[in-house]
Amino acid sequence: MTDLIRSWLETANDPATPFPLNNLPFGVFAAGDTPRCGTAIGNHVLDLAALQSTGLLPDCEFEAPALNTFMGLGKQAWEDVRQKLTDLLRDGNETGTVRAALHDVGSVTLHLPFQVTEYTDFYAGRQHAFNVGSMFRDRESALPPNWLHIPIGYNGRASTVVVSGTDFHRPLGQMKAPHEEIPSFGPCKRLDMELEIGAVVGLPSQMGKPISVDEADDMIFGYVILNDWSARDIQTWEYQPLGPFLSKAFATTISPWVVSKFSLAPFRCATPPREKELLPYIRDTGPMLYDIDLAVSMTAKGGPPTVICRTNYNTMYYSAAQQLAHHASSGCAMRTGDLLGSGTISGPDKGTYGSLLEMTWGGKHPLTLDCGRTRTFIEDGDTLALHGHAQGDGYRIGFGPCTGTILPPPTPAA
Numbered sequence: 001m002t003d004l005i006r007s008w009l010e011t012a013n014d015p016a017t018p019f020p021l022n023n024l025p026f027g028v029f030a031a032g033d034t035p036r037c038g039t040a041i042g043n044h045v046l047d048l049a050a051l052q053s054t055g056l057l058p059d060c061e062f063e064a065p066a067l068n069t070f071m072g073l074g075k076q077a078w079e080d081v082r083q084k085l086t087d088l089l090r091d092g093n094e095t096g097t098v099r100a101a102l103h104d105v106g107s108v109t110l111h112l113p114f115q116v117t118e119y120t121d122f123y124a125g126r127q128h129a130f131n132v133g134s135m136f137r138d139r140e141s142a143l144p145p146n147w148l149h150i151p152i153g154y155n156g157r158a159s160t161v162v163v164s165g166t167d168f169h170r171p172l173g174q175m176k177a178p179h180e181e182i183p184s185f186g187p188c189k190r191l192d193m194e195l196e197i198g199a200v201v202g203l204p205s206q207m208g209k210p211i212s213v214d215e216a217d218d219m220i221f222g223y224v225i226l227n228d229w230s231a232r233d234i235q236t237w238e239y240q241p242l243g244p245f246l247s248k249a250f251a252t253t254i255s256p257w258v259v260s261k262f263s264l265a266p267f268r269c270a271t272p273p274r275e276k277e278l279l280p281y282i283r284d285t286g287p288m289l290y291d292i293d294l295a296v297s298m299t300a301k302g303g304p305p306t307v308i309c310r311t312n313y314n315t316m317y318y319s320a321a322q323q324l325a326h327h328a329s330s331g332c333a334m335r336t337g338d339l340l341g342s343g344t345i346s347g348p349d350k351g352t353y354g355s356l357l358e359m360t361w362g363g364k365h366p367l368t369l370d371c372g373r374t375r376t377f378i379e380d381g382d383t384l385a386l387h388g389h390a391q392g393d394g395y396r397i398g399f400g401p402c403t404g405t406i407l408p409p410p411t412p413a414a
C-alpha cells in the first residue's frame with residue numbers, strides 16, 4: 001500500500017481529507033467567473049487553466065468548462081499532468097505562482113466535470129439483481145439466464161446527467177398498478193435512488209472495432225459516484241419488453257470530481273469467483289475492480305441525515321473494463337465523455353442494499369429515519385447523499401458528495 005505523499009499545503013495532509021496529494025481528482029469550477037478545469041487539494045481547488053497559462057502545465061485546454069479535451073489525450077498525457085501536479089504541490093516545493101492559483105473550496109461553485117456524450121447503465125451487482133428478481137419473479141429464477149454470461153445494460157440519457165447539488169422535480173409519468181384497470185398519468189409515487197460508481201471513458205474507440213478488456217481498462221479516465229434516480233412505478237409499467245425508458249431518464253447525479261485510475265491503483269481488487277466461465281472476450285486479465293467504501297444518507301426536510309446503507313464497490317460481478325469491452329464488442333463506438341454506470345451496488349444484507357426498493361423490500365418494510373419519520377420511497381423535500389472513499393494507510397481517496405433534493409412535481413403540460 002502506498003503512503004501519504006506530503007504536501008506543503010497543510011490541509012492536504014489531514015488523514016480525514018478526501019483530497020490528499022495522492023488523489024488529485026479532476027473537475028470544473030468557477031470562482032464567480034468563467035468555469036474552467038481544476039483539481040481538489042485539501043481544502044482548496046487548484047486552477048489548472050492558470051497553471052497552463054504560466055507554462056507550468058502543458059496545453060490541455062484546461063481553460064475550457066469541461067475536461068473532454070484532456071480526457072481524449074490518453075493515459076500518457078494523464079500521467080504526465082498528474083506527475084507535474086504532484087511535483088508542484090509536494091512538500092518543500094511551494095511557489096508563489098502555485099499558491100496564487102489556489103481557491104478556498106468554500107468560495108467556488110463546482111460544475112459538471114465533463115460533457116457527458118453518452119450514458120449507459122449496467123446491472124452488475126449480483127445481490128441487487130437477485131433481490132430485484134426475487135421480488136418480481138421468484139427466488140429460484142431470480143437471476144435471468146443471461147446474467148452470469150453477459151454484462152446487462154441499457155442505453156440511458158446523457159442530457160439529464162447533472163452534478164451533485166442540482167435539485168430537480170419529482171418526475172411525471174404513466175403508470176398502472178396491478179389492481180388498476182387502466183393506466184394513469186401523474187407524479188411518480190415510488191421514487192427511488194440507486195447507489196452506483198460511474199466509469200468515465202477518456203480515449204474513444206472506433207465504430208466496427210472491438211476492444212480487449214486491457215484496452216478498455218486503458219481507455220477509462222477515472223471514476224465518479226453516481227445516483228441512478230429511478231421511478232419504480234413508471235418503470236414497472238413501461239419496462240417490458242425493451243427495458244427502462246423514462247423511469248430513469250429524468251435525472252442522474254454524479255459527484256463533482258473524477259477520481260483518476262492512478263490514484264485508485266493501490267485499491268484494485270479482483271471480481272468474485274465465477275460459477276460459469278466467461279467467454280474469452282470479457283474474461284478478467286487482472287484485478288480491475290476497486291475497494292471503495294460507500295455510504296448513503298437520507299435527510300427529511302429539517303431533520304438530521306440518517307445513514308441508510310454502507311457497502312463496497314468490490315462486490316460487483318463485472319468490472320467497468322469488462323462492461324466497456326462488452327459495450328464495444330458488437331462494433332458500437334465509444335466516445336470521450338461516455339459514462340458507464342456500474343449497476344446498483346448492494347451487499348449481502350439489508351444495511352448494505354443500494355436502493356430503497358431493496359431496503360424496504362418493495363415498500364413493505366418502511367425505514368425509520370433518525371428524526372422519527374418513516375420512509376418507503378423518497379418524498380418531496382428529501383435529500384439523498386452518496387459518499388465514497390478508498391481507505392489508504394493514513395490517507396483516503398475521496399470523491400466529494402453526490403447529493404440531490406427532490407422538489408415537488410411540475411405542472412403537467414396542458
Ligand code: MN
Binds near residue numbers: 121122196228343344
Ligand atoms: Mn441503475
